[in-house]
Amino acid sequence: PFALTATGLTANDKVYDSTRAATLAGTATLSTVFAGDTVSLLGSNVNGALFNDKNVGTAKPVTATGTQYTAALTGADAGNYTVSGVNALNANITQAPLTVSGLTAQNKVYNANTAAVVTGSGTLAGNIYAGDNVTLTGTNPTSGVFSDKNVGNGKGVAVSLLGYSTGGTDGGNYQIISVTTPLTANITQASLSIAGLSANSKVYNANAAATLSGTAVLAGVLGTDSVNLTGTNPTVGTFNDVGGVANTGKNVGTGKAVTATLTGLNLGLSGTDSGNYNLQLVTNPLTANITPLPLVITGTRVYNGTTGMDSALFSINNLYSGDSLSLSGSVTAGSKNVGFYTTSSGSLNIAGLTLTGGSVGNYTLVNGTGTGTITPASLTLAAVTGTKTYDGTTNSSGVPTVAGLVTGDSVTSLSQSFDSKNAGPRIISVNPGYNLTDGNGGNNYIVTLVKANGLINPASLTITTPDVTKTYDGNTTANGKVTVIGGNVYPGDSITGGNFAYNNKNVGIGNKTVIVSGVTVGDGINNGNYVITYVNNLTSTINPAVLNLTAVSDSKLFDGNTSSSKTPIYTGLVPGDSVGNLGQAFDSPQTGNRTLLVNTNYVVNDGNGGNNYIYNVGTAPGLIFTASGPNAGEIEPKYGYRYALWNATSGMNPLMSYNLSEVSDLGDSVFQNIPNDVVNNGSTTGAVPGTFGSSLNNGIQAATTCPGVDEYLIQDGRLRTCERREQYKAGRKIQTFQWPLNPGRIPRRPRAY
Structure with a gap:
């Protein structure tokens, strides 16, 4: 079989964890399968791997570990292939x-x-x-x-x-x-400060307040920051305390630190960067000086004849409350005289003063202001008590005393006088004519004049009168003359008055006493300046008065006696005296022309047995005739008393009526010569007739004018006399007129008596 490698897997990077463990990612796929073959992997992905070591590294080899695929291959061609492993793996281990x-x-x-x-x-x-x-x-x-x-x-x-x-x-x-x-x-925040300000120096004023000048600007803005100052420009601050000692900021000093007062001015910052700053202080610490305060002193003393003024007399007018400062030494005035002296005028020198006390550093006498006043001294000129006898002057012999006169000064021409020349308790005063010599016209003193009690005793004066002689007048009045026989009547005084009286009214020759009293001696206002002793005159005289006793003419029918029905008249009798038992008698009872004699058994009542008179006794012609009826050819002498009664009833136009106490012959008429402007009764002659009793008015006859317009014409037959009258204008008044009628023939029927 063809060996296939599983691909599509990646090793994951990891952070160092001190192990080799690694993780894989992805899905395994077969690589290099021949075209046309159908082969696929069966089972799960590789689930484990290991780094080549634990350390940090990049592209570190990673070996897959852990369970392999559970079914190797699947598909039509699976038998032709085998799985030999996975593709090469690398990964990073980071720190x-x-x-x-x-x-x-x-x-x-x-x-x-x-x-x-x-x-x-x-x-x-x-x-x-x-x-x-x-x-x-x-x-x-x-x-x-x-x-x-x-x-x-x-x-x-x-x-x-x-x-x-x-x-x-x-x-x-x-x-x-x-x-x-x-x-x-x-x-x-960064602190910004204010620049552009300066503190002003000041003269010491007992506080730490400072004033600022300049315009505040910001200082300390960094780089291109946008910051602006807002608010009111600072103008005040505070001088800082020195050395942390409280209340020392106010004291005098040079270059003293000043803190500006920024509160209350709404100072602030604006601008995009203002939030990064605060406003706290002035950029450069402000400094200023506090200089000593020149003193203002005032002093007053009383004139003492010197220019020196002791420091104790001066007070500091601008010493601040709480400060302690004293003066010692003395000040010199420009003159010894009373006046106002100042440093500004150069008339007061304060260089002789020294400052002491806890606040001495804050004050100075340099450029200080001083005023010194020398006030008048009190000078007392006191009158001394004195007593003298009246001499018509106010002069006093005493010399006033002097108190308060400064050494070197003098008072001369001192005198004193009574407040009045008159006798009695008096006040003595210093006369103003004294001379005070003090080099300043006397202005260095306030002079007090002290009065004293004095006494002027009345002067003694003895007064009498020379011999006085008069004729008996029924009273004791004497026509004496004041005569000084002891003492003096001083100039300005005169003698007035004087009562002189005989000791009685009776006649005496050279032996009468005249009593002197009632003399006034003085200047007409003050008359009590003399004690008068009166000496009576003992050798004065009252001569007898002459009393005339005169028989009045009378006629009567033979009656075989010498009696007369008439009463003698008398003249020279002094009022108050009287003559009693006064009568007269014919010298013979035989008819014919006779002489009337005053009877000698009259009695004069004068209080002195009649010895106050020398007597002149006079006779009067008389007639005793044989009564033969109304055809008697002789007329007796006649005296009559007529009374005029003027009854003025209205203004200046009175009505006239007359009565006679003794009715005259029928047909007698009386005319009163009245000025035309006083009486206007329809008469063109200015005379109005008067009617006596029931006698018939014979009509207005031409009036004979008397010498004066205020005299009466009495026309009684051929007999006329003129007597003075009183002129009446209004009201009612009775005036008695006495008309003695001269004897003579009246061609009318005579009246038998």
């Missing part, structure tokens, strides 16, 4: 995979690339078959590749293991294919 553990991918900050850092020492991991000798050789990898450049957590990192190889007798049968566990790491 078994191993992994490496012990490697770690490191997190990184975004840097615009995918590079990763790998750390650790690799160890083999995976299925190393029993009995195999396999080791790891080579260099540990140090780098890898992120899946992409962008920020993210748990990002895959590819690592190259080409630096590793497998060693050992079986090392060739294995290959390192990967890390045991895929490496991951994080890419965190």
